[in-house]
Amino acid sequence: MRCGDFKETYIKDEEIFQSLFVKFCLGMFLLFLLVFPFAADAYMLYIANMIGFAVIGAVGLNLLTGFTGQISLGHAAFVGVGAYTSAILVTRLGFSFWLSIPFAGLVAALAGMIIGIPSLRVKGLYLCIATLAAQFIFEFIFIHWESMTKGITGINIPHPRIGSLEFITEKEFYWITLFFVVLGVGYARNLVRSRMGRAFVAIRDRDLSAEIIGINLFRYKLSAFAISSFYAGVAGALWVTFLKVVTPDHFPFILSIQYLAMIIVGGLGSVLGSIFGAVFITLTPELLNYLSEIVKMYALGHEEIFVPMKEVIFGLLIVLFLIFEPRGLAEIWNRFKNFFRLWPFSY
């Protein structure tokens, strides 16, 4: 029986897979993800894809807000930039879907760096308001730059394909999503234990002290914005390709709030937390849809109440987590694990 987990070197302490048991669990989970599409129906696969896009976006935002401490209320704008870049490259310039994804990320990263410039001068509240303004400015651009984005009519996007292999159904797209999710999460998990990740955390904790110990604030703050927006851009490009159409309505202010809600509910400054949060925030409205179906069966005419109910519950989740569990689901998960680690002799 294990009664503790002791490490003798820093290298051991920073390992991603801390023990054989963890490796085993992760392996089982990956196996589950690989088997899942063969057992699930189209609706479940649709949800799985949605969760995948949310995970990529949320991990990106967590790198910026959770690790570097730069609050962004404009994440949806970067998702939108990526989505439009991919759509325009594929439809206008004949790029293949695969090539358009990194370009979507890069253009979004560029946009993120531009929006990140105020972060060098202001922080906290002011940065928050600046990114909020960016959200509305980008929304305006999506609607009004009609020669490029086709305004509110939107752009139709063809299916991705490799040779003669087409990705049309939810099941086929699932593999693309899974690939990018694993890539994104793996990169983020490694990033946070590198020099750059430690610099991010130092900036979050106290930027002046970080600067004094030799961290270049200009470089690292902008890197955080760029990486976070890159993730957002990739998430956006995948999402709209999955939906087959992109319109400005896909990137409202509330989407930015949803991403923030994901990392708050999941846990700020934790890659695992962003995944928990993304799953949780994506599943909650679906659960309510399911409930409204049941209500429809028993009490006809009352199901309209579920439309605003979703908003109320979404808001309540944010508020209650902030007040009662500010470190999110990741912290609950840790407590749960620790309880069983020493069970039944918890002291």
Place this chain on the structure above:
Amino acid sequence: MDILLQIIVTGLATGGLYGLIALGFVLIYKATSVLNLAMGEFMTLGAFVCFTALTQIKAPFYLALMLTLASAVVLGIIVERLILRPLIGEPVISVIMVTIGLGVILRGLIYMIWTPSFRNFPQIFPPEPLNLNFAVVPSGLWWGFVFAIIGTTIFLLIFKFSRTGVAMRATANDQQAALSMGISVRWVFALAWCFGAMASVIGGIVIGNISGISVYMGDIGLKVLAVIILGGLDSIGGAILGGFIIAILENLTGLYIDPLIGGGAKDVAPFLILVLIIMIRPYGLFGKEIIERV
């Protein structure tokens, strides 16, 4: 030339209104260092309460106004006590997000209670527009301006001369010193939220009167952010002056830029101005510059 003058006069009238809502933001920020992003929803709620009092209970306007103000007080106290007080001392992101969450909850509740359909406000002001020879101000805007100015003046007088106002200013200046002088900081926090909510519900009633009410009228609350950033987050005078400047600039953009790009510039202009101010002078015209020492 005529149209320019007309635009500026309309801008001034709108500016009074922006100033009033901005005052709500500033009152809360000054005392409690919380930027309340749910302000727009406070406005919507106020407008709907007043609307219900006028149409369902058939109350006269002054009674409906009293009722709305009373509900603002209740709202302010509940929000401060239940949501903001547990978060004192938490990082900025928590505080910002909690007000956003609150906004989402309020919006959902308003949707549930009043349904999302658009409604016209009953006539409460005399319909004749004000004619100033060189320009005409529509009745709604004119009376809105009057209301905003009266509201702002009352708040300013309270802040400047009453015992409560002095306590609030003392708390804003230094919480610990205020506490040691026997001021109940908790009470001041609650009061700041009440005042902020009252300012915003008056704004809501006036805006509802001008352009009708719906669940989505709260979006104007975000536009007012430009006003308070321009004026300085903690400056009451700045909020009022900022209101006029932003409203006039917004109307001018509507006049000159909109035809060039086919509409919509008016709505995004405040945000562009906002980004410019943050880049150039983040603490605004009269805000207190924060100097960080290690």
